Amino acid sequence: MRPTARELLAAISAEFTDLSLPDAPADDPLGWPGYPEARAAAAARTGETESVVVGQARIGDVPTVLIAWEFGFLGGSIGQQTGDRVEAAFAHAKERGLPVVSLVATGGSRMQHGMRALSQLQRIARAAAEARAAGVPQISVLRDPSTGGGWATLGAGSDVVLGLPDAQVGFAGSRVRPATSPAEAYTVEAKLEWGQVDSLVEPDELGDVLARWLQLLASPSTDPAPPPKARRDVALPETGWDAVRAARAPSRARAPEYLDAYFDWRENVQGDRAGHVDEGVQCGFGWRDGRAIAYAAQCGTATRPAGFRTAARLVRLASRLGIPVLTLVDTPGAANDDEAEEGGIGPAIAELFEAIATAAVPVTTLVIGEGGSGGALAFAAPGATWITPDAYFSVTSPEAAAAILKRPMTDVPAVADQLRLRPQDLVGLGLAAGIVQP
Known part of the structure; x- marks a missing residue:
């Protein structure tokens, strides 16, 4: 069973605190029939008010900004307020010099928002790029599924990309890809083989792996690396x-x-x-x-x-x-x-x-x-x-x-x-x- 965003956050981090966000405007830009009711039902089912949870926590010894998708909220789809939250998370990280970990689980853009939803990818990409230019380390974790714009922005664009085994990963979701395409091409294992993912991590090891990566990426140093010692005691060659x-x-x-x-x-x-x-x-x-x-x-x-x-x-x-x-x-x-x-x-x-x-x-x-x-x-x-x-x-x-x-x-x-x-x-x-x- 897929863990909720809150369950995953509790498993990998300590002292999680939601970011303080301004009141969100009305969230039905196209007046889509039935959308307000579907949104209300998603909120009641998940206890969340949007498809992402953003906040600050500690992973290992490193204070970290976390962006966690809640797939149970309209399939983790990306809408206007999703972009608002992701943008706020990166601004918080940039201001405080904190690394960002994105726990991706999304089906892509929210159809009921039309192009307003798709344009959020530009906002997300810009926010991530500005934080990157400021020296903010970024790690993504690909959960099931990681498709569409979530994969093509924070998922694939992070400095280090980790994947949970058996996750569906691809720009095209299962309902829109060619019927003749092999399902294996849309897996995290394929992305690892093709050099698009750095490593696979078992769910129960994710917290420890993230702690190690954050310790590494958040430890700048000005001194050069000393050369290793020779591993064999051999004489210099004569010729x-x-x-x-x-x-x-x-x-x-x-x-x-x-x-x-x-x-x-x-x-x-x-x-x-x-x-x-x-x-x-x-x-x-x-x-x-x-x-x-x-x-x-x-x-x-x-x-x-x-x-x-x-x-x-x-x-x-x-x-x-x-x-x-x-x-x-x-x-x-x-x-x-x-x-x-x-x-x-x-x-x-x-x-x-x-x-x-x-x-x-x-x-x-x-x-x-x-x-x-x-x-x-x-x-x-x-x-x-x-x-x-x-x-x-x-x-x-x-x-x-x-x-x-x-x-x-x-x-x-x-x-x-x-x-x-x-x-x-x-x-x-x-x-x-x-x-x-x-």
């Missing part, structure tokens, strides 16, 4: 080819091991918000030594367009919230197949270069394995890049360099030496700040 072989060794530590050792705990974000996920890139926020640090880490595979776009999304979000960033470089290079080209690998790399170049927070980079060409450099912070003893960084792979220079593959080890890609070479060239040790 360039030794460096390449060390970086490619199966026993070499990968990004998940570095992240787990670096953070006390962490939460991932997923996907490029445009339909794709690159499993070879991990992004998110972690807690270390009493503060939040954002991370974008390559995991040793060729990075695809979605990986660069997800990392760029992460860097822009951290920059807006004032949270320093750690990036881990480990890739043979950007994906170069036809699918990557069609998916916009060039624009995606450019997007990440720009995000790091314009970040308003310090970005620290550690090269932990292969640093292959521009696909690796896009993740790297100029002037703040460190390297482990079992890593290399190069204009391209030695094999590709030999091919470009029209040299036989037997010359690859010699080319690796000539590229000066060893950790100590990079420090000597001024391209790495230093070599980290265990």
